[in-house]
Amino acid sequence: MISPFAMAQKEVQNMSTEEISQLTQDELLEMPLEDLMALVRRFKLSSLEELYEKVLNPEVKTASKFDEKYFESPLSISVITAGDIEASGALNVPEALRLIPGLIVRQKTNGNYDVHIRGNDNIPSGQTLFYSENSLTLVMIDERPVYNHFQGGTFWESLPVNMENIDRIEVVYGPSSALYGPNAVSGVIHIFTKRNDVKGVESSVVMQMGAEGSQDIQGNIAFGNNNFTARITANYQKLDRFQDEYFVFENHFDTVRKGRYIPSDSIKYFADNTDSKFPNPLRSSERKAANLYLYYQKAKDEGISFSAGIQQSDIQSIFFDTREFSLTGRQSLSGYGNLKYYYKGLNFNASYNLGEQNLALGYPGYEFVYGNFQSSLEYLYKWKNLKILPGISYQYVFYDDKRFLSKDEIGIFNGRQDLNNTAVFIRADYTLFEKLRLTAAGRWEWFKYPKEDYFSYQFTASYTIDEHSVVRGVYSKANRGPFMWDYHVNFSELSQYGNTSLMTNYNKNLELKLLEMHMFEMGFRSHLSRNVTADGSIFYNQTTNYNLPEGELYQLSQNSYQLEVKKQNLPLVSKQMGASLIVETLIVKHIHAKLFGTLQMTNIDKVTSRYDLNDTLVVIINNDSKIHKSTPTFTGGFNINYRGDSKFTANTDVYFLSTQDVFTYDGMKKINSKAIVNLKLGYRFYDQHQVFISGRNIFANDAYEFIFGDRVGAEFLLGVSLKWGKQK
Amino acid sequence: MVITFVVFTQFVYGQMSNYKSLYIYNFIKRIEWPAVQTDEAFHIVIYGDRGTYESISKIADSKLAGDRPIEVEYIDDVEDILTADLIYVDFSKRKYIPKINSWIKNRPILLVSDYKNAKLTDINLIETSDGLEFVIRPELIRDKNLKLSDMLVQLAKTDNENR
Numbered sequence: 001m002i003s004p005f006a007m008a009q010k011e012v013q014n015m016s017t018e019e020i021s022q023l024t025q026d027e028l029l030e031m032p033l034e035d036l037m038a039l040v041r042r043f044k045l046s047s048l049e050e051l052y053e054k055v056l057n058p059e060v061k062t063a064s065k066f067d068e069k070y071f072e073s074p075l076s077i078s079v080i081t082a083g084d085i086e087a088s089g090a091l092n093v094p095e096a097l098r099l100i101p102g103l104i105v106r107q108k109t110n111g112n113y114d115v116h117i118r119g120n121d122n123i124p125s126g127q128t129l130f131y132s133e134n135s136l137t138l139v140m141i142d143e144r145p146v147y148n149h150f151q152g153g154t155f156w157e158s159l160p161v162n163m164e165n166i167d168r169i170e171v172v173y174g175p176s177s178a179l180y181g182p183n184a185v186s187g188v189i190h191i192f193t194k195r196n197d198v199k200g201v202e203s204s205v206v207m208q209m210g211a212e213g214s215q216d217i218q219g220n221i222a223f224g225n226n227n228f229t230a231r232i233t234a235n236y237q238k239l240d241r242f243q244d245e246y247f248v249f250e251n252h253f254d255t256v257r258k259g260r261y262i263p264s265d266s267i268k269y270f271a272d273n274t275d276s277k278f279p280n281p282l283r284s285s286e287r288k289a290a291n292l293y294l295y296y297q298k299a300k301d302e303g304i305s306f307s308a309g310i311q312q313s314d315i316q317s318i319f320f321d322t323r324e325f326s327l328t329g330r331q332s333l334s335g336y337g338n339l340k341y342y343y344k345g346l347n348f349n350a351s352y353n354l355g356e357q358n359l360a361l362g363y364p365g366y367e368f369v370y371g372n373f374q375s376s377l378e379y380l381y382k383w384k385n386l387k388i389l390p391g392i393s394y395q396y397v398f399y400d401d402k403r404f405l406s407k408d409e410i411g412i413f414n415g416r417q418d419l420n421n422t423a424v425f426i427r428a429d430y431t432l433f434e435k436l437r438l439t440a441a442g443r444w445e446w447f448k449y450p451k452e453d454y455f456s457y458q459f460t461a462s463y464t465i466d467e468h469s470v471v472r473g474v475y476s477k478a479n480r481g482p483f484m485w486d487y488h489v490n491f492s493e494l495s496q497y498g499n500t501s502l503m504t505n506y507n508k509n510l511e512l513k514l515l516e517m518h519m520f521e522m523g524f525r526s527h528l529s530r531n532v533t534a535d536g537s538i539f540y541n542q543t544t545n546y547n548l549p550e551g552e553l554y555q556l557s558q559n560s561y562q563l564e565v566k567k568q569n570l571p572l573v574s575k576q577m578g579a580s581l582i583v584e585t586l587i588v589k590h591i592h593a594k595l596f597g598t599l600q601m602t603n604i605d606k607v608t609s610r611y612d613l614n615d616t617l618v619v620i621i622n623n624d625s626k627i628h629k630s631t632p633t634f635t636g637g638f639n640i641n642y643r644g645d646s647k648f649t650a651n652t653d654v655y656f657l658s659t660q661d662v663f664t665y666d667g668m669k670k671i672n673s674k675a676i677v678n679l680k681l682g683y684r685f686y687d688q689h690q691v692f693i694s695g696r697n698i699f700a701n702d703a704y705e706f707i708f709g710d711r712v713g714a715e716f717l718l719g720v721s722l723k724w725g726k727q728k
Numbered sequence: 729m730v731i732t733f734v735v736f737t738q739f740v741y742g743q744m745s746n747y748k749s750l751y752i753y754n755f756i757k758r759i760e761w762p763a764v765q766t767d768e769a770f771h772i773v774i775y776g777d778r779g780t781y782e783s784i785s786k787i788a789d790s791k792l793a794g795d796r797p798i799e800v801e802y803i804d805d806v807e808d809i810l811t812a813d814l815i816y817v818d819f820s821k822r823k824y825i826p827k828i829n830s831w832i833k834n835r836p837i838l839l840v841s842d843y844k845n846a847k848l849t850d851i852n853l854i855e856t857s858d859g860l861e862f863v864i865r866p867e868l869i870r871d872k873n874l875k876l877s878d879m880l881v882q883l884a885k886t887d888n889e890n891r
Contacts, residue, residue: 028746029791033754034883040747041859 012038048589049530055586056533062170062190064429064439065179065389066380074429074439074460074472076173076523076537078102078582082166082194087641087651089680089694089717091216091237092163093191094156098655098676100171101582101596104635106657106705109327110214110284110712111239112317113156117173117187118539119600119631120517123574124548125663128321129708132630132662135480136517138176138184141191142307144338144351145374147183149397149419150359151485153319158332158355159191160289160311162218162233164206167194173580174519174539175478177456178441181393181423182481185517185543193293193307194231198224201725208694208719213240216717224295231293241284241316247326247708259326259708271324277362278316278329284710287313302343310335318709320360326708329361345380365411365491367404372397378425387429396420399484410492412506417488421447421481437462445479449487449510454479468527473520480515486547486567487512500559506549507566517543532585540577546570574628576602590644597636602628629661632673649682649690662707674703688723745779747860748853749787752780752816752840755851756793760875761813762836769799771811775828776818777842778802784816817841817849825849836872850874854885861885 012020012035020043028036059067063075070079078100090096094113097103104116114121115134122132135152138145141161148155169191176184203221208214215238222231245261248270264281268274291309298304313332320328334355341348353372360366378391400416425443432438441458456479462472491506523537551565578600585593603626639653655678660671677699682692693716700714756770770793774781781802788798793813803809806824815837817825822843829848832839842853844863850872852863864884869876 025746025786026790028750029753029787031750033751033758033880036747036750036754037859037861037883043743043747044856044859 012042015039015042051589052531052586055592056527056531056584058168060170061192062172062188065378065427066387071470071525072437072462074437074462075176075474076102076521076535076539076580078171078173079168081168082164083643084639084641085163085166085169086721087643087649087680088639088653089651089678089692089696090163091214091239091696092156093159093161093166093169095696096163096166096169097171097189098637099594099639099653100169101637102173102580102598102635103171104632104657105655107709107712108318108706109316109710110241110715111157111237112285112315114318114706115154115156115189116631117171117189118576118578118580118598119602120186120541120543120574120576122630122662123543123602123604123628124546124570124572125604125628125630128323129318129326129664130321132707133319134186135183135483136185136515137187137189138180139189139191140180142193142305142338143190143340143349144336144353145181145183145372145395146353147372147481149372149481149484150357150368150370150399151483152183152480155313155330155332155357157285157287157313157315157317157330158311158334160291160309160336161191161193162220162235162289162291164204164218165193165220165231165233165291167192173537174474174521174541175456175476175517176458177445177478178425178443178458178476179427181395181443182421182445182454182479182514185478185480185515186541193291194222195229195295198222198229198231198725199226200224202723203725204721204723206719206721208692208717210696210715210717212242212713212715214238214715214717216719227297229293229295232291233293234288234290236288237285238283239285241282241710242702242713243711244281246278246281249323249325267325273362275362277325277360278327279361281316283314283316285313285315285317287311287315303341305340306338308335308337318706320363320366322360322363327710328359328363331358331361332356345382346377347380348375348377350375364409365401365405365493367401368413369400369403370398385431387427389427389429391425393423393425394420395422397484399488412491413484413488414490417484419448419482419484419487421445435464437464447482447514449482450512450514451510452513454514454516470525472523472525474523475518475520477516477518479517482512482514500561502561502563503556504551504563504565507564509566509568512547512567513545513569515543515545515547517541528583531587532583534581534583536579536581538577538579540575543574543576544572546572546574573605574602575605576600576631591640591642593638593640595636595638597634599634600631601633602631604628629659630663632658632660634658647684649684649692650680652677652679654678657705660707664707669707671705671707672703674701674705676701682721690721692719692721693717694719744855744860745777746783748780748842749783751853751860751862752784752814753787753791755838755840755880756798756814758877758880759838759869761794762873764796766795768796770794770796771813772798772800773809773812773815774800774802774818775806775809775815775824776821777816780816780818812837814838814840817843817846819843822846832872834872836874838869838872838874851884 057069057071060070061067063073063077080099085096094115098105102118106114117137133153139154172188176188201223205219207217218235220233244264246267247261249259289311293307295305316327316329318326336353338351356369358367374395376393381388398418401411401413402415405411423443423445427441429439439460443456445454456477458476460474464470489506489508493504495502519541521539525535547567547569549565550568551563554562580598582596637655641651643649656675658673662669676697679695679698682690684690696715702711702713785800788800819842825846839849840851841849844854846852850869854861862884
């Protein structure tokens with residue numbers, strides 16, 4: 001005999017999810033219980049499937065410049081969302097990036113980080129600490145590049161974005177200049193802020209304070225209707241150092257500088273003017289910012305958005321190697337505007353960033369006004385299975401140090417200097433038999449300097465084996481952009497070593513070639529079961545056109561020398577191969593977990609690890625190893641998150657870096673492997689309001705993560721998150 | 729990914745509260761309470777779950793329990809129960825089930841909970857990965873002088889099936 005429930009189930013099973021959702025309350029009330037039970041069963045199954053789809057196969061945009069499913073992306077890509085960031089308790093963007101596979105995130109001082117995609121860092125080795133800075137990755141906020149054109153890299157503390165206003169962060173791995181222009185060499189980190197879907201008013205305030213003096217407050221108010229949204233955000237953060245000591249290099253005229261950590265009250269014995277170099281020795285970071293976002297959507301495919309903001313930051317970190325201390329102070333004050341218009345397939349974007357920066361407090365010559373304008377116009381044409389995206393792009397950068405130089409003072413640029421580049425690009429995307437997807441992208445770029453055109457490209461092929469599995473292959477090439485220092489420096493610096501004086505003249509080199517990377521990658525994505533996905537890739541890349549300052553020394557008198565320094569390209573080639581794997585699951589509906597790791601090895605051929613001044617004077621020692629060990633062989637992490645129907649939330653994440661052998665001008669230094677464990681527990685005490693405790697590095701593992709950096713211990717923050725209105 | 733997860737979970741959670749309310753309404757339809765005057769309200773007490781309270785309040789606005797209007801009350805404290813025909817105890821308040829049960833004794837008050845391991849309740853709602861089921865205890869219900877429909881027993885799981 002067939003039970004009434006079985007009969008009802010058979011009928012309801014034929015209903016679509018949409019039909020279920022369209023049932024009125026009256027219809028549900030009149031429904032026999034057996035039908036209702038079958039309906040709930042159908043609802044739960046479809047809800048769960050939808051949940052798996054949303055969590056394990058989200059929409060991404062950065063890989064193809066249009067929305068697509070993660071599984072369909074032709075490139076290696078990872079994404080973390082607002083929920084991941086909020087759950088983790090990350091205090092800033094680099095810390096949140098530890099939730100993403102393949103990112104090497106090393107803390108230099110409390111809250112200040114070095115971030116690399118997969119590696120190729122600190123090449124050439126044995127040089128100043130500046131060479132450890134990542135100048136190979138393009139960081140963008142809402143398609144606006146936030147790249148430092150002085151000498152490459154990203155000043156993370158100067159990003160004005162509120163952590164709680166980030167919608168998601170996407171990371172694309174590998175050369176992507178063909179899509180995003182110069183500097184997208186090792187990949188792209190793209191931060192998307194929350195968009196225009198506010199109905200009515202919503203606001204939030206998140207405040208937290210730590211036992212070690214950390215303070216963080218973020219506010220956000222937004223209002224909107226069907227077409228228009230306005231949002232205002234503001235944030236303030238202060239973090240203190242966990243140590244009072246500075247690493248000081250002992251100056252020697254000839255070669256290597258041995259160094260050691262000394263208390264801050266003794267640094268005045270090692271250098272002049274230390275009060276202005278380090279006005280607040282215990283403060284590692286203090287920053288504040290405010291943003292305004294306006295969105296108007298006229299139709300689904302037509303709209304305009306504008307955002308503007310200001311930021312001020314003051315940090316102590318490792319960046320500019322002054323050869324006195326490993327740390328320098330850095331201050332930024334800047335504002336930006338970002339305009340975007342889209343109409344059907346047309347997409348226009350323009351942004352301008354204007355600011356003042358002092359890259360080495362207390363050292364004359366490193367203070368500038370700078371500006372950066374970028375714009376792009378592109379059109380996405382779709383015909384059947386073909387998508388073609390042609391476009392043009394223009395970028396202009398200037399630096400001006402005139403305002404900060406006194407009459408007799410010599411600066412780095414001694415006035416206003418600029419760089420610009422113009423590009424045309426095209427991307428084609430074709431799917432054959434709904435199985436094989438082929439893409440090809442190329443970009444031709446003209447620079448003011450160097451006077452040489454660069455062509456970058458990206459070819460991908462992905463094949464859908466079945467509904468559970470996709471394989472992909474990528475071959476791509478990208479180049480870095482020109483830096484102000486390399487093409488405009490005109491600076492002299494007098495150093496005194498005992499009774500010997502050295503005048504160093506830094507000269508520009510307009511012939512310097514831009515760094516280039518070629519990459520080949522194979523990848524595989526699979527739904528191992530309906531609630532478990534895996535994404536693996538193996539990659540090989542080869543990077544050329546590294547550069548290094550080379551000098552010629554002239555003896556002017558018995559104790560007086562002059563050194564003429566100019567950057568030159570090196571024959572050095574770095575070759576990196578590696579593999580990456582991420583496994584992600586919804587263990588049960590409310591528990592989300594992610595496990596990931598990246599294994600890599602980098603070889604350096606044609607190493608010129610000498611710094612020849614002349615026949616008798618050789619700076620920098622030979623590096624015996626051809627294996628580049630500055631990059632950790634293994635980087636990985638684990639993250640598990642509980643967010644259920646109850647009022648409690650819990651999240652823990654672990655981030656691991658293996659041992660690094662860093663070849664510096666102070667010799668070979670070992671940085672031991674390190675695991676950092678974070679934990680955040682929350683309790684929703686009323687409506688959407690939550691109190692939480694956030695433990696950063698809870699086991700107080702204060703081993704160094706970065707050469708000559710600070711030890712950073714545990715911090716426990718107590719916070720409250722207050723939210724009003726319907727929050728996304 | 730978690731934000732969609734959270735928003736989605738909240739959506740599913742809201743829907744489930746509504747489904748629980750619809751189940752409770754169906755129980756009322758398929759169980760017969762001792763006769764009372766028709767103008768006397770059918771009194772539902774909800775303890776610990778505001779979502780279900782809000783959903784069932786909406787049902788009470790348009791539906792009757794037999795011929796009786798339905799009144800729904802949300803309580804914060806178990807001591808606040810003065811009168812009831814049906815009491816729903818949320819999982820979060822499960823430790824009060826014995827106390828409520830001893831207050832009910834054998835009076836015609838149906839005790840329902842979504843705590844699947846509750847032993848003293850008349851009906852347990854059980855949310856599983858693929859549905860919302862319920863366990864019914866006919867002997868306890870009959871001892872309270874409530875009359876069960878055969879169809880309800882047929883649709884329910886037994887305690888043995890639930891183990």
